[in-house]
Amino acid sequence: MTQATPSFETLRYAVEDGVATITLHRPDQLNAFTAQMMHELIAAFDATDADDNVRAVIVTGSGRAFCAGADLSGGSSTFDFEKRYGASPDSAHRDGGGRVSLRIFRSLKPVIAAVNGAAVGVGVTMQLPMDIRLASTDAKFGFVFARRGITPEAASSWFLSRVVGISTALEWCYTGRVFSAQEAHERGLVRSLHAPEDLLPAAQAIAREIVANAAPVSVAISRQLIWRMAGASHPMEAHKLDSRAIQSRGRSADVKEGVSAFLEKRPAAFPETVSRDMPDFFDWTGEPPFA
Numbered sequence: 001m002t003q004a005t006p007s008f009e010t011l012r013y014a015v016e017d018g019v020a021t022i023t024l025h026r027p028d029q030l031n032a033f034t035a036q037m038m039h040e041l042i043a044a045f046d047a048t049d050a051d052d053n054v055r056a057v058i059v060t061g062s063g064r065a066f067c068a069g070a071d072l073s074g075g076s077s078t079f080d081f082e083k084r085y086g087a088s089p090d091s092a093h094r095d096g097g098g099r100v101s102l103r104i105f106r107s108l109k110p111v112i113a114a115v116n117g118a119a120v121g122v123g124v125t126m127q128l129p130m131d132i133r134l135a136s137t138d139a140k141f142g143f144v145f146a147r148r149g150i151t152p153e154a155a156s157s158w159f160l161s162r163v164v165g166i167s168t169a170l171e172w173c174y175t176g177r178v179f180s181a182q183e184a185h186e187r188g189l190v191r192s193l194h195a196p197e198d199l200l201p202a203a204q205a206i207a208r209e210i211v212a213n214a215a216p217v218s219v220a221i222s223r224q225l226i227w228r229m230a231g232a233s234h235p236m237e238a239h240k241l242d243s244r245a246i247q248s249r250g251r252s253a254d255v256k257e258g259v260s261a262f263l264e265k266r267p268a269a270f271p272e273t274v275s276r277d278m279p280d281f282f283d284w285t286g287e288p289p290f291a
Helices: 034-049 081-085 098-103 157-163 164-176 181-186 197-215 216-231 235-250 252-263
Strands: 011-016 017-023 056-061 066-067 111-115 116-121 132-137 141-142 179-180 192-194
Touching: 011 034, 017 034, 017 181, 034 098, 056 066, 056 197, 111 197, 116 235, 132 181, 132 197, 141 181, 157 164, 179 181, 192 197, 216 235, 235 252
Parallel strands: 017 056, 056 111, 066 116, 111 132, 116 141, 132 192
Antiparallel strands: 011 017, 141 179
16 A cells, blocks of 8 residues: 655655655754654654555654754753643653654564664664664764653663663663763664764665565564564463464465565565555554553
8 A cells, every 4th residue: 555655844754665764853953852753753653554665664863963852942841741731640641752662663664773863862762662773973872861860761661671681771771871872882772883974875775675575564574573572471472473473474475476486586576565464363553551
């Protein structure tokens, strides 16, 4: 299914050769995160999932920063949900960064972060559910929450230790210090470092390899299997879901094409699409209720 190109105010959105590029676009504010950006990011990932022309997604920032964290123009009330939204002190209020992270987590398309500059607070936690992170040598990162008197958000208490290990996660959150792209690479937060002018081409090269070679439905299922099984209590849970998935794909038109293409030594032209052919034995886009 092909979708009309959505229009946003805090983002730039473009699709070319199977790759959607979402660019955080508040350059004069270092792409600081706002409620509007939250809603638009969620809508952008709704659009990428719905568009079968999109086979991979790249997220980057415009100007000098990837995202400098929450917009603090509201001053000391920025994180006071009672003052900002009229919520009672005891009510459960959903964190905006977490809503974005969970939407990215549910993506049926692979997501690549091209971190072009400063990525602090929600600017780094929103990257954690992205699949592959590349960084400019100019990038900097910081889980600065304790230095602002708040706590990690955007479901990073689940994601961060899975990405870099619990000791590194705790060190970065305890100190709240801003650290270099080199340290991010050494600790496993990012896959590779690139000169600023080479960053987006490197991300595009990975995306194009996915687009050119992989069956979209297989990629979507693989993404969800690996992310969701990161929290499974026993490998048997993965075995049960893997078994259903391989059984479902084994009789698909994509498998017939993939095997034939291999034997005939030609590129595969996979016929199945994410919008139409995801198997129904699992709720691929669901999440537990919030209370």
